Amino acid sequence: MSVHPVSAVSDLEEIYDLLVVGAGPAGLSAATAAAECGLSVLLCDDNGSPGGQIYRGITEASAATKSRLGKDYAAGEGIVTRFLASSASYAARASVWSIAPHEPETGEASGLEAGVSLAGAARLIRARRAILATGALERPFPIPGWTLPGVMTAGSAQIAMKTAGLVPSGRTVIAGTGPLLYLLASQLIGAGASVIAVIDTTPNGNKRRALAHAIDFVRSAYGLKGARLLAQVHRHVRVIRNVTALEAAGNGGLSEVVVTHRGGTERLPTDLLLLHQGIVPNLNLSLASGCASGWNERQATFTPTVDEWCQTSMPDIGIAGDAGGIIGAEGSALHGTLAGLAAAWRLGRLSERERDERAAPVRAILRSALRGRPFIDELFRPSDDFRIPANPETIVCRCEEVTAGAIRATMPLGVRGPNQMKAYLRCGMGPCQGRLCGLTVTEIIAQERGVAPGEVGYYNVRTPIKPVTLKELAALPQSDSAIKAVAGIVEKPVSANHPQSHV
Amino acid sequence: MTDRDVLVVGGGLLGASIAWGLARLGLRVVVLDEGDTAFRAARANFGLVWVQGKGLGKLEYSNWTQASAALWPSLSDELKRETGIDPGFSQPGGFSIRLTELELQRGVDAMNTLQGQPNIARYPYEILNHRETKARLPAIGPTVAGSIYSPLDGHANPLRLYRAFHAALHKMGAAYLPDHRVERISHQDGAFTVEGPWGTMSAGRIVLAAGIGNTRLAPMVGLNVPLVPSRGQIIVTEKTMPFLHHPVGNIRQVDEGGVIIGESKEATMDHHRPRTPVTAVLADRAMRMFPIIGELNVVRIWAAFRIITPDGFPIYEQSRTCRGAFAVACHSGVTLAANHAFTIAGHIAQGEIPASLSTFSSERFDVSAAA
Amino acid sequence: MFRRLPDRQGDLVTFTFDGTPLTALMGDTVAAALLAAGVTRFRTTPVSGAERGPYCMMGVCFECLVSINGRGNRQACLTTVEEGMQVETQHGAATYSTEISA
Ligand SMILES: Cc1cc2nc3c(=O)[nH]c(=O)nc-3n(C[C@H](O)[C@H](O)[C@H](O)COP(=O)(O)OP(=O)(O)OC[C@H]3O[C@@H](n4cnc5c(N)ncnc54)[C@H](O)[C@@H]3O)c2cc1C
Ligand SMILES: Cc1cc2nc3c(=O)[nH]c(=O)nc-3n(C[C@H](O)[C@H](O)[C@H](O)COP(=O)(O)OP(=O)(O)OC[C@H]3O[C@@H](n4cnc5c(N)ncnc54)[C@H](O)[C@@H]3O)c2cc1C
Ligand code: FES
Secondary structure, eight states: OOOEEEOSGGGSOSEEEEEEEOOSHHHHHHHHHHHHTTOOEEEEOSSSSSOTTTTTTGGGOOHHHHHHHOHHHHTHHHHHHHHHTSSOEEETTEEEEEEEEOOOSSSOOOSEEEEEEETTEEEEEEEEEEEEOOOEEEOOOOOTTTTSTTEEEHHHHHHHHHHHOEEEOSSEEEEEESHHHHHHHHHHHHTTOOEEEEEEOOOTTHHHHHHTTHHHHHHSHHHHHHHHHHHHHHHHSEEEOSEEEEEEEOSSSOOEEEEEETTEEEEEEOSEEEEEEOEEEOOHHHHHTTOOEEEETTTTEEEEOOOTTOBOSSTTEEEOGGGGSOOHHHHHHHHHHHHHHHHHHHTTSSOHHHHHHHHHHHHHHHHHHTTTHHHHHHHTOOOHHHHSOOSTTSEEETTTTEEHHHHHHHGGGTOOSHHHHHHHHOTTOSTTTTTTTHHHHHHHHHHHHTSOHHHHOOOOOOSOSSOOBHHHHHTSOOOHHHHHHHHSSOSSOHHHHSOSSOO | OOSOSEEEEOOSHHHHHHHHHHHHTTOOEEEEOOOTTSOOGGGTOOOEEOOTTTTTTOHHHHHHHHHHHHHHHHHHHHHHHHHSOOOOOBOOOEEEEESSHHHHHHHHHHHHHHHTSTTOOOOOOEEEEHHHHHHHOTTOOTTOOEEEEETTOEEOOHHHHHHHHHHHHHHHTOEEETTOOOOEEEEETTEEEEEETTEEEEESEEEEOOGGGHHHHGGGGTOOOOOBOOEEEEEEEEEBOOOOOSOBTTEEEOTTSEEEEOOOOBSOOSOSSOOHHHHHHHHHHHHHHOGGGGGSBEEEEEEEEOOBOTTSOOEEEEOSSSTTEEEEEOSOTTTTHHIIIIIIHHHHHHTOOOGGGGGGSGGGGOHHHHO | OEEEOTTOOOOEEEEEETTEEEEEETTOBHHHHHHHTTOOOOEEOTTTOOEEOOSSSSSSSOOOEEEETTEEEEEGGGSBOOTTOEEEOEESSBOBOGGGGO
């Protein structure tokens, strides 16, 4: 058996047992597990090839790329191969822009309806269930000048390397914190990038809190890997620590990085600044589909509420991998398998006993894979200074160019949360739909109000959560009652005029 | 008794405009509102200041709407002066684009009936065929049948208008209390006491401007605000180059550059999720009107509930049993914002809605009155 | 700002940026091809006219918007370069050449 590739929306079936969104380790594993239990599965991912963030480009990677990116990267081959051998349907370059309960105009409602765009055309499909495995994003890093050309995320440089073999060539500074920071730095240095400094913004106070989890960490795989990476980076470049302020400066483009640390303020002439302060769940699809979420203090982000079987507050929707809270690549793959088994159980393909039997070994490995997490979360929790900008000039919402100062100045109008702020200032209304400002806006409001971010809440996220053109929407099926609702009259009934399906 | 004269329940467009109008007249106002995620049509509307076609079956509504459109320039100027926030008002004349001959004919018939009503303040409008429409709106598509144009129509930036009202209120020193949902209202010894999980508060006068929440609150003070379910869906695109310099009944290019589309009416309030067949019809019709927008990415789609009475006309009403209690509800809160801020606030400050506005009392819905 | 690793080889594709011919490797995204050619400024913003370039390279930030073959607001980091593609800096809000409107 091998996957059934879908390259146009017209190749899609009307209905699937399971829709999986995202072809990272979580989505691939979920789709594989569910397909192996006999479910009809559609996996949609907006990239050209499977792998997600960590295994991006793995199916096309040369031996040189694999050796440059290391063993963890190459490990993705197994996951991808098993998926490609499954009976699932796979739509590459397909983005899922909405998921909602299916609502037929007549007859009984059941399952979900999803909006999918592929090759310039949109289509609505149905699925009895869905698993959102949409992964993570790099956390916003709002410092003065972070919008200048020449300032990018560290992850973006990794993507350029994985997919196009590009490495930074000018004077490059990597700044931030997080378990991936040193990985990305060592990958780039290993590939010959001209990194002149690594600016480590990890707050000193974190070490004490993290120590409480140190035993688990040392026993986990992360411990060893982390120590090795650190040593490697230290051997090759200057590492600046005890950082209290960071700024990107330049006129129309980056020219220098201004860093304040214990020794004073330094100006480093720089061509490329790569920022990274950890990753946070990619929430837009789960929020837009109505899945409940809550504030996760240790990861300093909102995370969807999921139970041990990856079930969200929406009856037919599960979440797997980093999309449900950061658990790393290995954890995401295992979590995906659990989500796939749970879907097969809920759809009656596995008994509860079969599900538990198959899940038991997966859970055991997952437990040990997650052992080092609390330590990592505590150690690399970015400081308030870099999450909640104090400088009023700092841009918070990049799309609408709303500054931290404007947000604070609007608080006296009685703003309690990000939705009223959005109505007043347009923050979060641009094309990124709040992905790069949502957490910051919530945390500024929480700080101003003196309450926890969970009490402040997050933006109401609207569909479509991925770009879809008006033209694509206009070609979706219409109905007489919809025409009546808009035009007041139906001049030509739909049945005669608008074909209901795309085939 | 207290240091406040009026409680305004609801801080949406009506509550904010009336509260500001009252504060302007020197009254000490407290606005009680719900929280961040409450339903607020003030954050969900289309932003038209629209005259044409309104008032069929009630000519006073046409006259009332025209009066507000005429007052809008002063409202806009005053808000701008007071707050530095520009509510984005302009009145370049608006078009109702008709895609088919039948749609155009229906529009023409409606305008004829409307303007044929005795005592209506007639206003100018033009019926334009495809060629004439194209001459004024060059971006229209080849299948557009024609349009109806009226020079009185305009639009505003509804979110900046809403912020300007709140900023002006704040500047006047009025208290705005979010997270103060009113659960109960009582009336004793000439004072109104509102109550919620947050506590209680009293004043001698109360204005109910709680949008769809009014229906539940009104009977507590001898008022009646019947509303019917009406769901409207709106599509917003990314910013694009300016191509549309007039408001169209169902499409507008906002001053920030995005295009906003919406004209659906569904008799339901079941949920806030967009319905895809309605999205498809909205998008399809908008593209037939202006083909160029087909390439634009859609940034968000939402559905909102209108605050609409059974006959579609506003309610301005004072309580007979609890003197000092008022209720206001209407669908076109942007269009009528100037009337609310100036005229209605003035009447409430005087303590009496005059007989000239009695046509907007909700007594018209009383079963006994109809019988 | 970026250079191509020597072991990265493949067929070449020719495209233009603001009229200047450039080459890319088959399979590159428009954003990667421009970065490889030394271009870091992709657009100016509709709000203030500030210059911007790609930030995330994974489709979430919408900073890499360019005009491609007359269509504005294309995400360069998600679009694969094609032979003969005409890429242009996007100035402010998206523009569309009128032929497309048909
Ligand atoms: C830029 C970046 C680089 C990283 N690099 C590493 C690394 O080198 N090593 C490491 O251990 N960890 C890395 N991580 C962490 C990594 O996210 C996880 O450990 C792991 O990839 C999570 O797997 P996942 O399956 O949950 O999600 P992901 O691997 O992120 O996969 C999610 C997939 O879903 C797709 N997607 C999202 N939304 C939609 C939608 N609406 N429609 C269609 N497709 C959609 C995404 O494009 C993506 O392909 C990185 C994270 C980021 C953000
Ligand atoms: C889709 C759509 C398009 C529209 N387009 C236009 C247009 O183009 N032009 C135009 O003129 N008008 C338009 N409108 C109408 C306009 O938005 C409304 O008339 C106006 O917002 C109504 O204002 P409101 O204050 O009554 O209601 P809202 O704005 O909804 O405000 C009501 C307020 O009361 C609060 N509240 C509710 N219950 C309580 C309680 N118990 N205690 C305390 N507070 C409470 C709510 O939280 C809210 O803040 C449109 C409306 C919709 C839905
Ligand atoms: S660089 Fe972020 S969307 Fe393209």
